[in-house]
Structure formats: structure tokens, C-alpha cells
Amino acid sequence: NAGVTQTPKFRVLKTGQSMTLLCAQDMNHEYMYWYRQDPGMGLRLIHYSVGEGTTAKGEVPDGYNVSRLKKQNFLLGLESAAPSQTSVYFCASNWRTAGLAGSTDTQYFGPGTRLTVL
Amino acid sequence: GNSVTQMEGPVTLSEEAFLTINCTYTATGYPSLFWYVQYPGEGLQLLLKATKADDKGSNKGFEATYRKETTSFHLEKGSVQVSDSAVYFCALSDKPTGGSYIPTFGRGTSLIVHP
Numbered sequence: 001n002a003g004v005t006q007t008p009k010f011r012v013l014k015t016g017q018s019m020t021l022l023c024a025q026d027m028n029h030e031y032m033y034w035y036r037q038d039p040g041m042g043l044r045l046i047h048y049s050v051g052e053g054t055t056a057k058g059e060v061p062d063g064y065n066v067s068r069l070k071k072q073n074f075l076l077g078l079e080s081a082a083p084s085q086t087s088v089y090f091c092a093s094n095w096r097t098a099g100l101a102g103s104t105d106t107q108y109f110g111p112g113t114r115l116t117v118l
Numbered sequence: 119g120n121s122v123t124q125m126e127g128p129v130t131l132s133e134e135a136f137l138t139i140n141c142t143y144t145a146t147g148y149p150s151l152f153w154y155v156q157y158p159g160e161g162l163q164l165l166l167k168a169t170k171a172d173d174k175g176s177n178k179g180f181e182a183t184y185r186k187e188t189t190s191f192h193l194e195k196g197s198v199q200v201s202d203s204a205v206y207f208c209a210l211s212d213k214p215t216g217g218s219y220i221p222t223f224g225r226g227t228s229l230i231v232h233p
Binding site: 004033040042092107109110111 | 150163207209225
């Protein structure tokens with residue numbers, strides 16, 4: 001199993017350019033998430049998905065769009081990149097264990113994508 | 119809403135010293151609690167977890183006990199090594215009414231261990 005993979009690992013964009021970050025998991029997980037990590041801010045949830053064809057906003061969704069056309073893939077799009085979107089982006093996935101108190105829903109993270117917007 | 123508060127770093131220790139990283143939480147339900155570790159240049163990975171009160175999670179010499187009465191999940195290790203240098207994140211997962219298991223992370227605590 002490759003686990004959670006992210007493409008690309010590094011990217012430099014100019015302000016106004018667009019790009020798509022790809023996350024893929026081979027663990028048949030239902031839930032997938034996109035986070036950004038900035039110094040002193042910890043992890044902030046951008047968008048998430050609870051299953052194929054579904055998406056929902058997280059804490060900091062503005063400027064990003066997502067799609068989950070296939071269960072194993074979760075795409076994060078930046079339509080018009082801004083310097084404030086310079087960050088490290090992490091994808092994660094986990095099982096859904098609905099109905100259980102105290103779910104053991106461990107998150108599995110990808111290695112990250114380091115994005116710089118000039 | 120849910121929140122996780124952990125001590126700010128960096129925490130700097132000498133090898134073989136005792137480690138404590140404090141973590142407290144607020145949650146509307148009955149959450150599961152986690153510690154994740156992030157080594158330089160990598161993503162987060164699960165270190166340990168606990169799902170109910172008084173449970174103790176342990177792994178690689180680290181341990182943390184789920185204390186419902188004090189809403190805490192402090193991370194401890196008796197003797198740290200240089201290889202433990204990393205950023206440690208406390209997190210909780212709680213299912214809101216009719217909702218999904220969306221995790222809440224603390225801001226992370228950087229640990230630096232000197233030889």
C-alpha cells in the first residue's frame with residue numbers, strides 16, 4: 001500500500017495563476033481532508049469530503065475549490081493564486097466509524113505539497 | 119465548538135530528560151483523543167490515541183492518559199532521544215449532532231533534543 005500520496009511535492013506560482021493539487025489514497029477510506037499548515041498556526045482545515053461526490057467547507061475555504069469524483073482521489077484547486085496561499089498543504093484520509101462512541105478514526109496524512117506564490 | 123490547547127514551544131531538552139507536553143481540550147460530545155508527530159519534511163503520523171476516560175495510549179516510550187475530569191491528555195516520555203526531535207500535535211475527534219467526524223488539532227509543540 002502506498003497510503004496517501006500527494007502530487008506535486010513542490011510548486012512555485014505567480015499571483016493569478018491556477019493549479020490543482022492531487023491527493024490519492026489506496027486504503028478505501030471514505031473521509032478525505034485538505035489542510036494547510038502555516039508557522040504558528042498549526043493545521044487548518046480547508047475542505048473535506050465524507051464520500052465520493054461530496055464536499056464540504058472547513059475552517060478556511062475561501063480561494064479554494066475541491067472535487068471528489070472518485071473515492072480514492074481528492075483534488076484541491078486554486079483558481080487565482082495569491083501570496084497569502086503560500087503554505088504547506090496536507091491531505092489526509094480516514095475510515096468512517098459512524099455510530100460508535102469515541103471513534104478511533106485515525107487520520108493518515110500525505111507527505112505534503114510546498115506551494116509558494118510570488 | 120471544539121478546541122485543543124497545547125503548550126507553546128519550542129521545548130528544548132537534553133537527551134535522557136523527562137518530557138511533558140500539556141494538552142487540554144473542550145468538546146461538546148465524548149471525543150477520542152490523539153497525539154500526532156511530524157518529523158521534519160514529513161506529514162503527520164499517529165503517535166498514540168485513547169478513546170475513553172482513563173484509557174492510556176502508549177507507543178515508542180510515549181504515553182498519555184485520557185483525563186475526563188480535567189479535560190486533559192498530556193504527553194509524557196521518561197527519557198527522550200535526539201531522534202524524538204519533531205513537532206507534536208494534540209487532536210480530538212468528536213461527532214457533532216448529525217454531523218461528521220471532523221478532527222480538531224492543537225497548534226503543535228516543537229521538541230528539540232540535544233545530545
